[in-house]
Amino acid sequence: MDTVNSLLIHGANALLWLWDAIGSLLGRLWSALDAILDPILSPVLAVLNPACTVVGDVVYAVLSPVPVWFGLTVLSLLAGVVMLVAFRYVSNQEAIGRAKDDIKANLLTLKLYKDDLRVMFHAQGRLLWAILRLQRYMLTPVLVMLLPMLLGLAQMGTRYQWRPLHSGERTLIRMKLDESLEFAENGRFAADMRYAEDTTYTPVADAKPGVTLEGCAGLIVEVGPIPGGGEMVWRVRGGEPGRYQLRFHAGDDVIEKELVVGEGLRRVSATRVGSDWTTQLLHPAERRLPDRTGVESIEIVYPGVDSRVYGANWWVLSFFVISMAAALILKPVFRVRF
């Protein structure tokens, strides 16, 4: 029994090591890719996001009279059709057709020649090759459609993922600070940020908070900000309904963040982010934060939309199910092969 136990433990250790190694390798690959993409995509998104937000506002203004689930269904159907048409013109339909025919032919071979091992192995090899070819032909349209699709999904996310804060409802505002600027010669603000992290309890009499939040009718600050851990956090309650620009005074800078208070679903920007392209992609509704303010992001922790059809995270599932179903059903109409 001891040998079995020992084998199991050593085997588990080896697997854990392998898992960590793969994770580390993927992490390095992503870092390298990020370093290449960031200088390209960050300025591109800074231009595309506001444009997409305008388009999104127009689309949702048109959809506003219909129920939310119906609007999501219409958008998903349209996306399915657009993807289908785009796929037809971007992909090599002829090559895809050949690869698919090869797959069918080799599957038939496998069924017919079960007793002939040589033919079976040959067919399996050809089948694998056809599948790889098909994947390769699919890759181009996927890459072409990826960015528009992500931009569209991000816009949808601002409507379905979160809902506006209700009046009187409690939540948090988190301001993430750029710790790399802690010792930068960046005037008073950097020093205040450092104070927030480094100061000891005594003496505190002359201590000043590094960031202040200007009062506004849409918000009641209950507690905070509490600094620590590279961020400052406020506990707030929703005030009067409306769309507001919160003003944070950070040293000599004034940084704004949109706040939405009210009932129903509206465009909600949970986080205003910095220049990082991945976060810009996820939070498109506000302009990115100015550089060198010492603030990485400002997040309002909005409640998720509560619905099993179009609510937080469910809307993505609904979107993919409906758009894929539409694409599959309409495939013969548009004479698309995939």
Next chain:
Amino acid sequence: MKHLPGSKHVLCLIAAVALGAVLSSCGKDSGDHLDVIALGFDGVDPRLCERLMDAGELPNLNKMRISGGYSVLGTSTPPQSPVAWSNFITGGDPGGHGVYDFIHRDPSRQCMPYYSAARTIDSDEGWEVDGCRIPLTFWPFNHVAPHTILSRGGTPFWDYLDEVGVPVWVYDIPAHYPPSISRRGNVRCLAGMGAPDLMGGLGGTYQFFSEDVFGVRKEAGGMRRPLEFSRHAATGTLSGPANTYCPDREALIEFTVYRHPKEPAARIEIQGQTIVLAEGEWSSWTKLDFELEMPQFMPNSHVSGICRFYLQQVHPTTRLYVTPINIDPSDPGGQKITEPPEFITNLADSLGLFYTTGFQEDHKALSNRVFTDEDYREQADQVLQERLRLLDYALDHYEDGFLFFYFSSTDLQAHMFWWDSDEKHPVRSPEDARKYNQVIIDLYKRMDGVVGDVVDRYGDEAVILVLSDHGFSNFRWQFNVNTWLRDNGYLQPPNCRSLLSSRPLVDWSRTRAYGLGLNGLYVNLHGREREGIVYPGERDALLDEISEKLLALRDPGNGRPVIAKVYRAEEVYSGEYVEKAPDLLIGYYRDYRASWATTLGDITDEVISDNDSAWSADHCIATFEVPGVIFSNRPVVRVDPSLVDLAPTILGLYGVPPSETMTGGSLFVPGAPSAVSRP
């Protein structure tokens, strides 16, 4: 004959509906049932009730009194809540259900104490690997995993209602953890007192973090841990459930507290959740995921718990209280606190998270001075608010049948705040004693309001019963049974300090009797106790001798008699569990009770000493001193009714005869008092 198009389908549909209706009615009576609603208010005292009713302060209860629906209600012997509620549940005395005290002892291990109403069955079966023992519960190993069983015997009276198809809803019932299985599926039951927290503690284990605590310190009902701040940030560690498979691997969760450098506010970061609190504020319920480490080749298991944080103080010394880690009602895992098991998640879906431990008011935090009086009052009020929301749910989801709802507030607030005397309070000034006694009076008024709401809603169509299991008394002096036994030569050697823990220990080869629990006194009986020396033939004479001396005892401080009654088990109990009973049950006069040290067998210098605890009122005394109350919207005609009469009363309302083990009779039928609990 020409068939209508689709007529076959219509006929099939009708047949299917009819079949479905027949099948769904199998095992359930689909008819309308009488509504019976019982509200159990633990510890509501008849003296205070009558005084407040006379003063017009309890109008709803007084209405019932005027219409004949009120009586003092005989309690159990001894008048302890698990015993009393077991009498209610089974309709019989402790001889029939086997619960005689909060604490029982195992004579096969001489006097090892354990909680009377539930027991955890440990198992030494399992695959020993990587410092763990993994029970392989499948064939061919069939190991038994550690599990908890309900050790209260007897049959709950609602099982008989279940059998005849009456829907039953029982909320927060004491002494019924884990809840028994409903054979016909008509019972919905949430376990109350006796349900543990995630750490397995009966009363729950709070965790208190403070800058002025050095090192981890465990105390009754909780633990203290240090918080060391650097740059206004400190890291704390929350203990979680015991890892029964790998006992050396604790389930811990680290969290960080950031306090504002000068404002009275702080932020807690725990498992990706952020809690911002101002001084004196409580967080809402926070879900925690405890990871139980398993052998390396197995995935770790996870247990979900819930707790609330209370930021007691920020400057100059930061103090943070964390409630006991409760079983998560939205994800209870393998913990069964309701019948059927999914009932708890249904409740959580509707109500959100709530206390699931049996003892919800954290009286130990007050006794240990972690809480101030105000802290405790606020926490106890939160418990009451939660329970009132649960009652709303219960009434909203109640259609017909039997509904029972239990409130602990009247008991656990009374233990800490009751003081109806001008004498010196154990820990409060006279002004504070009066102020906090008023909390109890206000609580009674709120309870009267609850009764009024239920009567307004169901009074015309339902039989409404409002009952308490016992009353209350001040607790001024504590009596150490074992010190008295030692001083009188029954317990040896003369310098012994404890039955179980502190040295010098008792010499069992020379000890004839010992005390354990709140009312129990046991003979060290040969053939029963592992090291028993008193032969059965000597037992009666010894018990007579001890009883006589106890009844003659006077408090040297004031000359008052201390013990009102000494009960012999075989005289007051009958049933299959009498053998488990203490040989004698000590019934104290008001103002007295067994000492804190007595309950777990410690021996102090003085036989009688002042109670110096915030726990300043009690009821574990003579049965006749602390009866409960019964109110009803029907006249109560039974003479000297008692707790054991409730089960036959409720069964009788549904036409179900009482079982043979039930010793009482219906409250609504004239009759002689029950044999039990009438000392």
